[in-house]
Amino acid sequence: MNPLHRAEQAVLGAVFLDPGQLERLSPWLRPEHFYRPAHQALYGAALALRDRGHPGSTAAAGAVPVSWVADAVAEAGTRTRGVTASYAHQLVAACPRPEHAVVYGRMVLEGAIHRTVAEHAVRLHQAARADAVRGGTEETLLRADALAGALADLASRWGTDPRPVPPTTAPEPAPRATAVADGDVYADEKFLLACLAARPDQLGTVVGWLRPSDFADPGHQQLFWALGALHHRGEPVDQLTVLWEVQRRGALTHSSLDAERVLTVCDPLAVAGSAEHFGEQVVAAALVRTAAESAQRIRALAEDAAVPAGRLIGHALHALGPLDEVRQRWHTARTGPAPDKPSPPAPGRSSSGRVEAARARSRPRRTAAPTPSAASLPAVPARTPRRSTA
Template sequence: MPQTPEADENNDLDLTPSPKPAHYAEQALLGALLLEPARLDDTEPLIAPHFDSHTHAALFTAIRTLPPPDPADHARDTAWLNAVLDQARPHAPGLNASYLHTLVQFCPQPKHAAAYARMIRADNTRRVLRAHAERLASTATDPGLPNPAASTLGLVDDIGRVLDFLAEQFAPHPGSLPRTALPAQVTPETGEEDLDEERLLLATATAYPAEVQQMRWLTEADFLLPLHAALWQSIAALVHRGDMVDPVTVLGEAQHRGLLTDSLTPKDLMELVSTPAGSPEYWGEKILQRALLACAQIVAARIAAYTNDLANTPHQLITGSRRALAEINSVRARWHRATAPIPAPAGRPSARPAPVPRAASPPHRPSPSVARTHR
């Protein structure tokens, strides 16, 4: 088993009970380079940030910085090894000569340096994608962001660029789809404010059905409550058929769709769609933004699951992550359609200036019987 240098308890080379394969690859590579410094050419394009261990990265930087020794001189004395130690120690205070000796002993085959370097780069790919997934999940759940959709989609673009870069570094191979069991989809917490937004959409859509015709970007999957999704479909169906829309006609459509139950009476349903505030598009955008952020959380969880599965190769990580991003990109397309300014005739301003909100009215909370009964 590899040993660690004699250092304080905070030294990052202290072994955990089960070190990852990359830990041993880092030790083997450094041992190979200490034995045969000329093998450094075999490690391209490996760089210090690819190492998981800070101390290993400091050693690798020292090896790359110092001119390689004459092979004959290197075989006779330890002058170059001492120079590497002196170069690295200011950046890794716990490093000592004993650990360099351990690395040399641990290397199985110096001629396999290129293979060790590939293992290190593969593990770095895993860590980089995991970090991006964690940041995406954190941003999508941050309530303090002024523009959460833009911030979240910016991180989605970052992940896409990282995947494009990584795809150029690792060649594809057969069987490139990850076999990782995906985490169970967590049902988002349903707050009263979120449900109020859905109720207000239904009421304003009933009051202003003309706007519903332009809201094909909103789907039933965006709603938290299945009843609200079904009622949205009922209203949209009336609008798209060109039928008259009011609380009574919505009640009739809901009846034909089998939405009326003992817990949802005709009176309850009509109350639900009879108190408008603001505009349908305003509430629809809020619902779609919530769905976008929820999708981002799912994507982040899937990418994290792929990176946590050590069986996945870099190309499998790339392929699986791209498939995950495809899901949020479909929601993104609908978000862009929802928020894009409406083109206006020449000489007139846009019908929908982007910075101006479409509803200034505060949410109206329906009566308790409507608010709590139909979940």
């Protein structure tokens, strides 16, 4: 039998044998953490009876009235089908030690953490694929926020700090999502590169938030690397300089890029457009693509039962890091960078004093004439006093 199934049975059996265990379980274990609907209904029924002040909920272990189990089964029957009194007695027999209910409950919660993280990762991946088809980001961002919120809640219930934890071993790279790298994305990337090559002055508006990794095509990544390098060094940008820079980077030996393709993309006769607009499209596509890859990586972690619950939460938050980074740059592309906060004035100095101090720093300093020392002065002969002739 599945150990998780046995753990759920043991928790319910402990609650039936010792209702006081609910006080130790209810702050962090909820009915939805159980996998089987019958178990969810029975645990929820026990909580409801306790909240209504059922006499059996305060009974000590060994003195639990029969009505406690019977009323819990009746209450659970209003929530789901298939709950019988005989099954409740099976649950009692499945509990090894009622005083170990907290340990059994943590087993149930750990299974729920794996299951919940996997479900949210699947929803995020589906949302990313759907947004890739319709060219949006709204559903992807909504599901990403839901996953982050679920991880924070699970971390609180598990009693761990919700912080990103990198895996001890390098994870296998998630496969590139082909659904988000369609022809429209490639066309936007190509047109963006053509705009930048035709009007290099637009590079200054996109280099702050656009990265080579945002391009789905490896050849386009190398072309943007070359354009960015030329812009950084202040060198001219044209077909030949871009081709030379690509060759210097060793990218022409790559199967995705050759000289003819470089010259075609950087054709000065290509129709120019707004690089900022197409840059936003490229970053949006990168956001959706990164979300799909992060979701696949998180799902693989969640489906590995050997990963402890606390470590799973930390690894999942770490896997969301690349998505958060792209999301921040996408927001900057849409709204612009946040303005810098002005530096506070120096205490005890007026504005005119600051101006004068700045001017003093910019004036050339006069070199003072060296003061001769006593040893360097020439010796003065002593004067002989004159005698009076009178």
